[in-house]
Amino acid sequence: xxxxxxxxxxxxxxxxxxxxxxxxxxxxxxxxxxxxxxxxxxxxxxxxxxxxxxxxxxxxxxxxxxxxxxxxxxxxxxxxxxxxxxxxxxxxxxxxxxxxxxxxxxx
Amino acid sequence: xxxxxxxxxxxxxxxxxxxxxxxxxxxxxxxxxxxxxxxxxxxxxxxxxxxxxxxxxxxxxxxxxxxxxxxxxxxxxxxxxxxxxxxxxxxxxxxxxxxxxxxxxxxxxxxxxxxxxxxxxxxxxxxxxxxxxxxxxxxxxxxxxxxxxxxxxxxxxxxxxxxxxxxxxxxxxxxxxxxxxxxxxxxxxxxxxxxxxxxxxxxxxxxxxxxxxxxxxxxxxxxxxxxxxxxxxxxxxxxxxxxxxxxxxxxxxxxxxxxxxxxxxxxxxxxxxxxxxxxxxxxxxxxxxxxxxxxxxxxxxxxxxxxxxxxxxxxxxxxxxxxxxxxxxxxxxxxxxxxxxxxxxxxxxxxxxxxxxxxxxxxxxxxxxxxxxx
Ligand code: SF4
Ligand code: SF4
Numbered sequence: 001x002x003x004x005x006x007x008x009x010x011x012x013x014x015x016x017x018x019x020x021x022x023x024x025x026x027x028x029x030x031x032x033x034x035x036x037x038x039x040x041x042x043x044x045x046x047x048x049x050x051x052x053x054x055x056x057x058x059x060x061x062x063x064x065x066x067x068x069x070x071x072x073x074x075x076x077x078x079x080x081x082x083x084x085x086x087x088x089x090x091x092x093x094x095x096x097x098x099x100x101x102x103x104x105x106x107x
Numbered sequence: 108x109x110x111x112x113x114x115x116x117x118x119x120x121x122x123x124x125x126x127x128x129x130x131x132x133x134x135x136x137x138x139x140x141x142x143x144x145x146x147x148x149x150x151x152x153x154x155x156x157x158x159x160x161x162x163x164x165x166x167x168x169x170x171x172x173x174x175x176x177x178x179x180x181x182x183x184x185x186x187x188x189x190x191x192x193x194x195x196x197x198x199x200x201x202x203x204x205x206x207x208x209x210x211x212x213x214x215x216x217x218x219x220x221x222x223x224x225x226x227x228x229x230x231x232x233x234x235x236x237x238x239x240x241x242x243x244x245x246x247x248x249x250x251x252x253x254x255x256x257x258x259x260x261x262x263x264x265x266x267x268x269x270x271x272x273x274x275x276x277x278x279x280x281x282x283x284x285x286x287x288x289x290x291x292x293x294x295x296x297x298x299x300x301x302x303x304x305x306x307x308x309x310x311x312x313x314x315x316x317x318x319x320x321x322x323x324x325x326x327x328x329x330x331x332x333x334x335x336x337x338x339x340x341x342x343x344x345x346x347x348x349x350x351x352x353x354x355x356x357x358x359x360x361x362x363x364x365x366x367x368x369x370x371x372x373x374x375x376x377x378x379x380x381x382x383x384x385x386x387x388x389x390x391x392x393x394x395x396x397x398x399x400x401x402x403x404x405x406x407x408x409x410x411x412x413x414x415x416x417x418x419x420x421x422x423x424x425x426x427x428x429x430x431x432x433x434x435x436x437x438x439x440x441x442x443x444x445x446x447x448x449x450x451x452x453x454x455x456x457x458x459x460x461x462x463x464x465x466x467x468x469x470x471x472x473x474x475x476x477x478x479x480x481x
Contacts, residue, residue, distance in 0.1 A: 015254035015282060017215065019189050023111055023161035030163055030191035032216040032254050032283065035113070086282070086325055 006056035006072070007093040010049045010079050016087045018046055031087055045075055054093060055079065109349075109388045109397075111161030115190075116354040116365055117153070119178070120144055121170040124199045126234030127222065128466035129260050129295040129302055132170065133368050137471040138478025144357045147177040149378065151184045153355055156383035158188045168195040170357065173205070179212045186213025193218055195258075198244035199237050206247045217248045218256040218285075223264075224271035232264060234468040245279045256283040261312065261334075262302035263453070263463050269312040273319045277327050284327060286316065288334035292366035294469045296425055301466035303453035309334055336446050340411065341418025341434035348396035348420060353387065361386045363393055366421040370430045396420050396430070403432060405439045 012018060016031040027043040029036040038046065044065070048058045059072050082088040121136035133141070145153070154165065165185050172178055173196055185192045193216040194209065206217075221241050222232035229238040248255045257276040261269070269286060276284035288309070289295050289302050316331050323329070335342050345352040345364045354365040359378040362368050368375065373395060376386045387393055395401065399412055406417040418434020426435040427442040435442040456463065467473055 014252060015216065017191060019163060019191070021161070021163060023159070028163060030215075032193060032218075032256060033164075035163060035191075084325070086328070 006059070007054050008090040009051065009054050009093065010058070010083075010088050010090055011051045012046060012049055013087050013089050018043075029082070029087060031085075036082070036085075036087065041074075042078060045078055049079075049088065051091075110351065112157070112351055112353055112387060113162060114164045114166070114352040115154075115157045115162045116166040116168055116352070117150065117181075118168050118170065118354060118356050118365065119150070119172045119175045119181070120357050122174050123169060123171040123197065123469075124174075124235055125171070125197045125237060126468035126470045127232060127260070127294070128234075128298045128468055129262055129289045130469040131290065131293040131295060131365055132469065133293055134297055135474055135478035136170070136469075137474035140360075140478075141356060141358045144175075145355075145359050145378070147180055149359065150177075150181050153359075153378050153383060154181070154185050154188055154190060156378075157353075158190060160384055160387055163189075163191060165190040165192045166195055167192060171197055171199060173199070173201055179208050182209055182212040182214045186215075191215050193256075196220075196244075197233070197237060198241045199235070200240055201244045201247070203247040203250070206244070206251055206253075210251050210253065214253070216256070217253045218258050219244055219248070220258045220260070221272075221275070222259070224268040224275050228265060228268070234470070242279075245281070249280050254283075255279070255281045256285055257281045258285045258287060260287050260289055261304070262289045263304045263308070264302075266304050266308040266312050270315045270319065273315070273323075273327070273329060277323065281327060283330060285330040285332065286312075287330075287332035290332075290335065290366075292369070292421055292425065294467070298464075298466040299449060300452065300456075300464040302463075303336070303449060304334065305454055305457045306337060306450075307457075309337055335419075335422075335436045336450055338436065339438045341415050341422070341436045343415045344419035344422075344434075347416040349387070349393040350397070350416075353393075361390075361393075363396075364419075364421060366419075367392075369421060370424045372424070372430060401431060405437075405441075406433050409439065 016029050019028055019030050021028045027038045029038060044062060045058060048061055059075050062068060062071060079088055121132055121141050172194060182192055192214050194214055195218045198219045219241055221229055223229040226238040230236045259272050273284060291299050295302060316329055320329050348363050354362045355378060360375045361378060362375055373392045375392050376390045402412060402417050406412050418437055420430045422434050422436060423432050424430040426445050433440040435446050
């Protein structure tokens with residue numbers, strides 16, 4: 001199991017979909033047989049889960065946008081809650097794209 | 108204030124190649140009431156109106172929805188509207204190409220039923236050889252990257268296979284298995300004596316579920332739909348009448364739940380005659396049991412009324428003959444003995460080692476005969 005450290009990359013699971021709910025003026029995360037209603041912060045976090053940003057980068061982006069401090073715990077708890085429901089998955093940190101990774105030596 | 112709906116179950120057709128004796132479709136599904144199916148444009152309008160009302164989850168069901176050649180168009184429309192769509196199917200003769208076309212059109216999730224864990228019993232319960240198609244379709248679903256729910260309706264004849272069912276779902280790589288104890292509506296109510304499980308069967312199955320949940324963790328979600336005749340309190344049916352959910356039948360009638368059409372004391376409006384908004388907010392049928400002003404005792408002064416909403420109106424009608432009384436499944440209901448008697452009859456028969464009653468398969472000729480009798 002991946003423990004979600006700040007370097008992991010969270011991603012919305014394939015079975016879930018972020019959707020604007022105009023009627024109730026909010027965003028929701030839809031999945032088979034259910035949904036999670038999101039507040040503004042939840043929406044902001046999930047919209048940053050684009051499969052390239054790490055948790056640390058998401059926190060950084062939110063800090064810049066809202067000028068909020070000490071939000072790491074909240075962001076991690078929110079994502080872990082969704083991960084426990086299988087709605088968010090964590091990938092290991094992406095390898096740096098430059099310099100190009102040499103082909104791995106035989107183990 | 109009238110609440111806004113979240114769920115729409117679109118019953119696209121009542122035609123079905125399978126003949127499950129527990130089917131929740133109306134007994135008279137083949138009669139005149141459901142004959143004329145909505146056209147493609149009518150369904151698309153229903154989806155648009157539902158979305159504007161607040162619906163986000165769409166179930167495409169039946170009967171067998173694959174029998175509609177316009178299914179791809181309907182899925183595409185739902186997708187454009189932002190609805191999360193689930194196909195609820197028997198998978199009979201479902202090809203990989205068709206499933207791929209549905210994926211292309213934007214289908215989000217697939218739920219495929221199976222009647223038992225092996226071909227012999229599954230085909231016997233379905234009344235149609237279909238197990239092989241189902242297993243093939245499970246694999247296509249995974250290959251195409253759909254989230255997959257395996258659905259099994261549980262009853263007297265297959266409850267002993269719960270462990271094998273879970274292992275099957277696990278081996279298929281399903282996200283979720285829904286072990287749905289039979290709810291006694293439609294054909295299931297008609298076949299109640301044949302389907303009613305014993306307490307010992309339910310206890311054994313529940314033990315398996317707990318053990319398998321512990322073993323599987325969140326690798327496979329195991330949903331256990333309670334056998335409500337064996338419970339102390341009723342289920343919060345549909346999350347409350349006219350609160351979050353509606354069903355549109357093949358012919359365009361709108362019901363607060365997929366069993367409500369059986370309540371002969373209510374008149375249900377049709378999307379051919381009225382906008383969905385009016386039906387949801389204004390029609391008599393949707394307002395009759397909305398909120399709690401309609402509740403009689405013992406519900407009226409019961410603290411659980413915000414939890415279970417007095418239970419199921421359709422069950423009250425079917426079992427007690429009055430849609431406006433406390434769900435007879437509730438241990439506080441003055442009619443609970445009607446439920447106890449049905450349960451006790453099954454126990455007596457099992458104790459005497461009698462074979463369960465024969466069931467009637469859900470089939471058009473039987474349905475037309477029932478419809479003709481009225
Ligand atoms: S329960 Fe069986 S018979 Fe009824 S619609 Fe589903 S597959 Fe067809
Ligand atoms: S009396 Fe009514 S509200 Fe109370 S538990 Fe029974 S059904 Fe629910």
